Amino acid sequence: MARLFSEEFVRAIERLRIITRQTPRGGRHAEHRSPDLGAGMEFRDFRAYVPGDDVRRLDWNLYRRTGRLFLRLFEQPEDLPVSILLDVSDSMFFEAPPRADAARLATAILAAVALQQHDRVTIQPFGADLLPPLSVNTGRAGLRRALTYLERLGPAGPTNVVRAATRFAARRQRPGLAAVVSDFFDPTGAVGVTEALGHLRHRLALVQVIRSSDTDPALDGELRLLDCESAGAVDVSITRESVGRYRQAYAAFAEGLSLFAARRRAVHARIDADRPILDQLDELFAGGVLVT
Amino acid sequence: MTFSGIPIGWALALAAGAAVALVLLHRLRVRPRELRVVTVLFWAHAAERTRARTLFERFRHPLTYALLATICILPCLAAARPAWSGDPKDRLYEVVVVDAGMAMHGAEDRWNAATTAALHEAERLAGHDRLAVIVADPWPRVIQSFTDPKPLLKRKLAGVVPSNRPADRTGAMRLAEALLRGREHGQAVWIGDPDDAVMNASGAPWRGVPVPGPKQNAGIVCMTFEPAAGDPLRGLLRVRVGSWGPAGRDVTLRVDRGGGAPLLDETRSLSPGDVTDFIVPDLPADGDALIARLGPADERPADGTATFRVPLRTPIRVCGGDAVAGSLRAAIAADPSVQWSEDGCTVEVRIGDGPAVIGGTPVSGGDHDFENAVCGSGRGIVPTPETQVLLRAGESALVASVKGAPPQLLISDALWGGGSDVSARPALAVMLVQTLRTLAGWDNDPVTVPSDRAVEDPLWAQGDAVMTMPGSRTASAVGPAMAESPKGEVRRSWWPSLTAALLGMAFVAFLVEAALHARGRIP
Numbered sequence: 001m002a003r004l005f006s007e008e009f010v011r012a013i014e015r016l017r018i019i020t021r022q023t024p025r026g027g028r029h030a031e032h033r034s035p036d037l038g039a040g041m042e043f044r045d046f047r048a049y050v051p052g053d054d055v056r057r058l059d060w061n062l063y064r065r066t067g068r069l070f071l072r073l074f075e076q077p078e079d080l081p082v083s084i085l086l087d088v089s090d091s092m093f094f095e096a097p098p099r100a101d102a103a104r105l106a107t108a109i110l111a112a113v114a115l116q117q118h119d120r121v122t123i124q125p126f127g128a129d130l131l132p133p134l135s136v137n138t139g140r141a142g143l144r145r146a147l148t149y150l151e152r153l154g155p156a157g158p159t160n161v162v163r164a165a166t167r168f169a170a171r172r173q174r175p176g177l178a179a180v181v182s183d184f185f186d187p188t189g190a191v192g193v194t195e196a197l198g199h200l201r202h203r204l205a206l207v208q209v210i211r212s213s214d215t216d217p218a219l220d221g222e223l224r225l226l227d228c229e230s231a232g233a234v235d236v237s238i239t240r241e242s243v244g245r246y247r248q249a250y251a252a253f254a255e256g257l258s259l260f261a262a263r264r265r266a267v268h269a270r271i272d273a274d275r276p277i278l279d280q281l282d283e284l285f286a287g288g289v290l291v292t
Numbered sequence: 293m294t295f296s297g298i299p300i301g302w303a304l305a306l307a308a309g310a311a312v313a314l315v316l317l318h319r320l321r322v323r324p325r326e327l328r329v330v331t332v333l334f335w336a337h338a339a340e341r342t343r344a345r346t347l348f349e350r351f352r353h354p355l356t357y358a359l360l361a362t363i364c365i366l367p368c369l370a371a372a373r374p375a376w377s378g379d380p381k382d383r384l385y386e387v388v389v390v391d392a393g394m395a396m397h398g399a400e401d402r403w404n405a406a407t408t409a410a411l412h413e414a415e416r417l418a419g420h421d422r423l424a425v426i427v428a429d430p431w432p433r434v435i436q437s438f439t440d441p442k443p444l445l446k447r448k449l450a451g452v453v454p455s456n457r458p459a460d461r462t463g464a465m466r467l468a469e470a471l472l473r474g475r476e477h478g479q480a481v482w483i484g485d486p487d488d489a490v491m492n493a494s495g496a497p498w499r500g501v502p503v504p505g506p507k508q509n510a511g512i513v514c515m516t517f518e519p520a521a522g523d524p525l526r527g528l529l530r531v532r533v534g535s536w537g538p539a540g541r542d543v544t545l546r547v548d549r550g551g552g553a554p555l556l557d558e559t560r561s562l563s564p565g566d567v568t569d570f571i572v573p574d575l576p577a578d579g580d581a582l583i584a585r586l587g588p589a590d591e592r593p594a595d596g597t598a599t600f601r602v603p604l605r606t607p608i609r610v611c612g613g614d615a616v617a618g619s620l621r622a623a624i625a626a627d628p629s630v631q632w633s634e635d636g637c638t639v640e641v642r643i644g645d646g647p648a649v650i651g652g653t654p655v656s657g658g659d660h661d662f663e664n665a666v667c668g669s670g671r672g673i674v675p676t677p678e679t680q681v682l683l684r685a686g687e688s689a690l691v692a693s694v695k696g697a698p699p700q701l702l703i704s705d706a707l708w709g710g711g712s713d714v715s716a717r718p719a720l721a722v723m724l725v726q727t728l729r730t731l732a733g734w735d736n737d738p739v740t741v742p743s744d745r746a747v748e749d750p751l752w753a754q755g756d757a758v759m760t761m762p763g764s765r766t767a768s769a770v771g772p773a774m775a776e777s778p779k780g781e782v783r784r785s786w787w788p789s790l791t792a793a794l795l796g797m798a799f800v801a802f803l804v805e806a807a808l809h810a811r812g813r814i815p
Contacts, residue, residue: 091330091331094328094330095330183330183331185330185331185333187333189333214330217329219327221324221325222323222324222325223324223325223326223327224324224325224326224327225327225328225329225332225335226326226327226328226329226332227328227329227331227332228328228329228330228331229331232332232336233332234332234335234336234339235324235339236324236335236338236339242338242339243338245337245338246334246335246337246338248337248338249333249334249337249338250334253333253334
């Protein structure tokens with residue numbers, strides 16, 4: 001854990017916040033504004049007193065002026081369920097440094113920020129299928145558990161974002177923020193991935209783990225390219241034309257993700273696996289805030 | 293099945309070479325370096341189009357290899373022009389004679405047309421027919437025998453350069469007839485300027501394929517030296533120039549000595565079919581070479597130049613003994629062509645017992661085998677080959693040569709006998725000078741060098757005006773006939789269909805290969 005999540009890393013994320021435009025009802029007390037009225041500090045409205053109401057919330061000043069009993073209503077700050085779908089497929093552990101490192105750091109950042117805000121965090125790793133998740137509620141102990149959990153994750157088969165998203169969406173859970181941290185290299189491409197993610201009822205944050213070789217492959221000659229996850233192979237002559245077509249395909253893939261994120265008003269952040277994650281926090285937390 | 297295009301061995305070697313080349317390509321195909329990547333998702337899109345165009349990709353599948361081998365080998369066999377052998381008794385042996393003489397020299401288009409016609413003759417033959425080609429220039433020769441592959445004919449004809457001398461037509465025709473001798477089905481074809489009269493007189497079946505000639509031409513027909521009547525040591529040079537074409541034209545004739553001294557430079561206008569004589573007067577018969585050039589150059593530059601050597605005539609020096617009468621000596625010396633000399637002589641006149649002899653070994657009898665006998669013009673002299681009888685009769689003088697001996701002048705004793713006044717007659721001197729001239733090989737006839745070009749040039753016979761060379765035959769009499777020759781039987785073979793079938797099969801194989809590739813069955 002010391003290698004991945006240093007003290008410097010922990011200090012850097014203390015200032016970050018996650019703000020949601022809409023917190024779902026029914027949560028427990030936390031920091032996010034919600035449509036529920038309750039025992040918060042923020043005044044929301046008045047309403048007429050009806051028998052049975054808590055008399056401690058009566059506005060006596062208003063009673064003195066009007067002679068009628070009104071109840072002061074306050075916002076009920078609630079927590080935000082934060083689910084982090086972490087891709088731990090084989091492709092995330094391929095190459096050095098592995099994309100999984102950057103993905104786990106990003107997951108840790110999201111989890112830490114959420115835990116600071118007393119949100120419930122569920123880390124749901126997936127590869128070929130969903131793996132056993134980790135749910136932590138709050139506090140340093142929870143963060144420590146999360147970090148330990150992340151450290152122990154290893155390759156879990158080929159990427160299958162579609163299956164993971166579909167099965168995750170089938171779960172009964174309170175809607176919240178679902179952050180998908182992945183390279184999204186699903187065999188179905190951007191179309192299949194976005195279609196599957198569209199079934200999620202959560203606010204979405206797509207964290208795409210990339211590296212420079214994705215757009216500029218440093219290849220040459222006659223190659224038989226073997227997929228690191230599957231038995232797939234492609235024979236290709238690396239020419240200017242073939243590289244151009246590769247770039248076109250990759251750009252279409254990236255554009256597909258971006259368009260989907262824009263349609264869903266979701267966050268779409270690209271994290272470069274070759275650069276320090278702390279230098280890229282602005283990608284995810286613009287101005288220190290992740291607004292979903 | 294025969295392969296008339298190229299030998300079947302070549303075709304099979306070509307096909308085998310193609311197969312070997314394909315095998316080599318198959319063996320030497322690029323074996324890609326394996327490389328694990330994070331995903332092939334995007335490379336699959338990139339390689340989808342490029343893979344089909346990669347040559348070596350096509351050799352990885354056995355079926356692809358077989359189809360490609362078929363596509364390559366079938367055209368090789370088609371190039372050999374296969375044909376069923378057919379009945380050998382029906383085989384035709386054709387000899388094509390291509391005129392490569394002066395008629396084709398300098399006329400590139402005409403020569404190209406002749407070679408094209410020869411190639412056409414080769415192509416029209418059936419696959420099992422045999423073809424031989426003779427090039428008719430001054431030295432007719434066979435450039436393509438019956439056993440040579442027909443496709444090589446084009447290369448062989450390309451190596452032939454038309455001569456600037458007339459073709460030996462007779463030799464070429466004899467050579468063609470020799471090739472056809474003993475062949476049951478034979479045919480000879482003359483490509484150039486066929487002469488129907490000559491071909492009809494031949495024993496072989498000839499067919500003429502005329503080659504169109506140039507449309508505009510002016511040329512030197514002949515050059516003639518005409519000795520002067522009184523002085524055979526001098527004469528005039530006559531250069532006859534003819535013209536043919538759609539319009540009249542100006543021609544300039546320049547005659548130079550071989551050493552470069554100009555003799556004539558004159559320009560005249562000629563109408564189509566017209567002929568004119570350029571004259572160089574009072575030209576000494578000094579044996580010098582003359583060069584005549586006609587300008588400006590036209591479509592047939594070959595007949596624009598001619599060379600001519602003037603006869604060499606030096607005075608005949610005559611010496612005689614004391615018995616020669618003074619009057620006779622004076623009469624002989626008066627002739628400009630004879631010079632009486634006491635010091636040395638070209639011929640010697642002896643008068644004495646027996647036959648008088650001028651030069652050489654005396655002939656003393658009648659049992660000699662005379663040749664080239666010319667009788668002198670004396671009184672009572674009868675021109676007859678029985679010279680010995682005449683000599684005994686004492687009535688004649690004879691200039692003759694004996695085999696293996698120099699020419700001699702024989703004069704009968706009767707002309708010099710006692711009391712004879714023949715030696716005093718002027719006619720004897722005239723007769724002696726005439727015989728001396730004859731002895732020297734002179735005569736009063738013009739010396740003409742006919743231009744062979746006039747014979748070769750088909751244009752001369754086309755005009756209404758018949759160009760006649762002085763004292764000689766007419767050009768039209770020896771010129772080529774331009775009439776359309778009867779067409780020979782065209783032996784259509786069916787090898788094109790078999791060739792087309794092979795090419796079609798190759799195309800079908802290509803379509804199958806393309807279809808299988810498009811469906812993803814083969815790479």
